[in-house]
Amino acid sequence: MKYYHNNIKFLPYIHQPKYIVFTDFDETYLAHQNQECHQKDQNELEEYLLNHTYEKQIILGWVTGSSLTSVFSKINKYGLKVLPHFIASSLGTELTYFNEKQYGEKDKQWENNLKETGFSEKFVNNLVNILKSDDIHLIPQPQIEDSCFLKNYYYHQRNKELDSQALLQIKNIANKAGIAVNISQCNPLCGDPENCYDVDFTPAGTGKKDIVNFILKQTNINYQNSIAFGESGNDIEMLQAVEHGYLVGNATSEAKKLHSRIEENEYTKGILSVLKTLIK
Secondary structure: OOOOOOOOEEOOOOOOOOEEEEEOOEOOOEOOOOOHHHHHHHHHHHHHHHHHOOOOOEEEEEEOOOOHHHHHHHHHHHOOOEEOOEEEEOOOOEEEEEOOOOEEEEOHHHHHHHHOOOOOHHHHHHHHHHHHHOOOOOEEOOOOOOOOOOEEEEEEOOOHHHHHHHHHHHHHHHHHHOEEEEEEEOOHHHOOOOOEEEEEEEEOOOOHHHHHHHHHHHHOOOHHHEEEEEOOHHHHHHHHOOOEEEEOOOOOHHHHHHOOOEOOOOHHHHHHHHHHHHOO
16 A cells, blocks of 8 residues: 655665654644644654754654554644654554655564464454453444454443453453453543543554564664653553653643653653753
């Protein structure tokens, strides 16, 4: 599939990168409110990236639960002008490169790793039916495009005690089945319903944390020079997998309870502030 945007700019190919920056996309890099101040901050970060990624040997990646189709739809809708070096989409189950030498190329090794897990829709459906028999109902999320390695559901909150038991049961059954599950509070700013949890099933050994570990190994970048940004509970493992992991100022209350390193500025303003401080 070819992803296209009229005014898109590419970051330069970095042969021997020194720094790596991972950032969540929705409500971290991209402010869905799209106010004038957010657009200004977005433009300033993009200008910094265009001017300094080659000079300071930085590679940048978006690590997102959104599909690649959804990401490019938002690029067009919100007027983003710069693509990162890579996009780890669908909760890290797809890894695609975008730079001067690679446009839309999938990482074959990562893809082969996922195929070897035996993950399938049928397998996940069986787990969902078992949970239903225990009065734990998972509602399939609308899919913009089919992903072989990501199946998304909503769990609607009932009360604190029942929810705690249900979420633990979901984690236990996934663990016994040998697949990964990511559970986090929904963020209505991203278009999610209120009073719900995202429940995302993926192959074991995938997810945002695993993307970080895979790319650090592939690029041989010093761990001390790894940086990450997020805003919700499903970003915490990614932030903890790098040396410098930050929540941006608009992070959810759930995330702020789980991670103490918080940048006071929001969205891209927070990202740029940290990058200017850490990368000399």
